[in-house]
Amino acid sequence: MKEFLVGVDGGGSKTACLAVEWNGRAAGYAVGGPSNYHGIGAAAAGQVLRATIAQALASSGALPGEVGALCAGLAGCDRADDRATVESMLAPLACRRMPLVVNDARVALAGAFGSAPGVVVISGTGSIVMGQHGGRIERAGGWGPLLGDEGSGYDVGRRGAVAALRAYDGRGPGTLLVDLYRQYLEGDLDLLIPLVYRPITPADMGRLARLVGEAAGAKDPVALGILEASAGELALGVHAVARRLGLDRPAVVAVGGLFRELPALRQLVAARLGYSHLEWPRYAPVVGAVALAAGCCGYQPEAGVMDSWQRVVLEAGGWSQ
Template structure:
């Protein structure tokens, strides 16, 4: 019997990851819509981020990387057919027009795949964390976005980028910490000498920091790189200014979670809230005030561990599409299924 597979893809600022797992109906495949997030049988990655231009996410560049990866994965597992593909990509909601227009025919022609789901990375983060259950997920790393569903529609909060939002995310925390460091350099009363010392150790003299930061195209990542220093100053130095930055970040994150979590009437058994993303590796300096804020702003919520990451979420979406058990609500830009799904 020829093995059947589904392919999950996670495309973001750090590159492209792809994975295969057995399709539902295959003897080794997952069992249905409520099955655990499927584990990857084989994983491969590229460190080259997919390009984005004036036309949005570059579909050709994604295919240049993905097709050799997919063929290599199939060779490694001894062949078989790919029944469905799910691609989660950063920027899909606002920049994914070319992907939605070009990928269905390209994947059908190159891999013979006619079932395709294209999702925002927040949706694959949701699927990886909670599967196909109602609830809310906060995905936070350099940026921050919250996404929730009652399985009839999606609610989104923030995710507006480091200039207009992403409040409480890594870039936000890093910028707030650097501001406090520069206030200390100026002699302003609300500055933090501990953060000033951390900034000068990490980035150099205060007078050089603007010149280092402003010309960079990767400013959000540079700002976010300072967030661990803020957490360290709060935890190890007992710095009240750093602790205040993290407390404010926790308020912002909880506020976004509260905006998207199904209401108590929609979730009588309580709204599950999962946290996913690298920001939460900051640990207790952030998680302690965040748990307090969530308890106050979302008394009906239950904080749960994320079952898997966005790549696992892409695999779950592909598996559900292949088996006809996709229950998460479709959306023109957040969760799009190709017109050929029924073939």
Template sequence: MDYIIGVDGGGTKTEAIAYNLKGEELGRAYTGFGNLLLNFEKANENIDLAITNCMDTVKNIDNKANCVYICLGLAGVEALDIKSKLQIHLENKFCVPVKVTNDAEIALASVLKGEDGILTISGTGSISYGLCNGKMERVGGWGHLLGDEGSGYYIAIEGFKNMIVEEDSNLPYSSFTKAFMKKLNIDKVNDIKGFIYSSNKGDIAAFAPIVVEKATLGDKIAKEILINAGKSLALTTYNLYKKLGFKGEVSIGIKGSILTEVTMVKSAFEESLTSHIGSFKFVQDDVSPTKGAFYLAKKLLYK
């Protein structure tokens, strides 16, 4: 039995899954982070171990099984000139062909099954990736200081900004301003500065669910924030559509809790995209990025 191993290496864990050539899962393994920017040696060690453990799992099913390709999508790999070095190391260690790419490419391939299209992600941050005729591009993903429009961070920070408007304009506090203050255990809006300037992106984004809850209950300002988030994500997606030179209908995958679970954001995203692009097909599959690595490897295997 021949099989392919797909590897997804991120900031907290490395996932390796073996698939037979029909795309059926045979076994999986997890280790620590695979982001090479955090610590190259340790990440490399985690990647090696994940692949080794995954192979051992397959051997328990069929000790004659043969790994024919390993494809890895790793966070941080584009920022370092080490792709070829890592590829050679892995090919020598495991004696199989290896492709090393970034985690975005395998995430895109996992949702679109290796075909052309766009993937827009909105969780704590936001970004759009796309593939068209072999060309891969991205729009967004600049981080919370420069971008992340339409993300959980964006939604939360817009809520905090509204608190400032209410305070400076001497307006009554909105329901979610009161909820923010309660969560922070503060009595004055001025006290938010200490939290904002000492907290990380994730801590701030954790306030987004309050905006979502208040919007669901009819808060006008909260609803406006969510609608604007959807419109911002649509614009990011449309800019990528133009950048890649798509014409006509395109497949658009969506991932991340803000786009997949917040109805107001998703509806505004879809409505705005319709006005920009016209015809498109939504793809929303909860599938491991390692499946995208499988699709990429299979294409290369039969090239």
């Protein structure tokens, strides 16, 4: 009988799922909407997860009962009772072992470093820093849009809007952001109110971050200041995690959509850390999730095997770094 392993990487903007046959060549990849636990609630997250997983399994050709293990890395899924809720919601998938539910940073870490020491700094819709060393895992940030997520797309987008409004009110220095937001809104800045309080999703707020990138590209000092501050926040998280792990100048990789969208941010974080640049992770987080699922079965996938999983993701266009 065939045995399939399933990995999931679920964040504030999208959910990726990779299903692979262990010791075989069958594989399927699917992408669904956001599955951040606290953002959209457990029920909605469970629904997105089940649908996306079912799609990946169908495209891999897996039959019912052939799923050996499943690992889902979900943004905002941190506390034991959060994990238990999602684990029980994934039970209908009839996975042979209890599904493993972890924070999405955990699967990024597995994709970046396997079990070697290192730190991932993640900035997509949300942000978090997580590192590992000798079996220990430490994290900083990742407290969501209202309590933290400093340096995330949400944070940068919101700071841009706030800076534009401060300039508009005469409470802050003039900035190109006023014009960019006006163009974006096709009207005056008071249109930000219906836009933001409709309410806005974290992912939509994150989309405003590109206006900050655009203004920074034109050397607008306010926008550059926002990117500097955001890079400083992310670097602070790296320092906190490295210190707690006892790592001096750890290997650090950058993960997440905001680093792709704003290359200057990645460079600024590297500079803050005293590095010439930040590497991308070797494997996509969703591949890290499959590796953790393999671990649930006691398997240790070799690099050649993980390379083949990564190719499935790359060929599906699911990993553009």
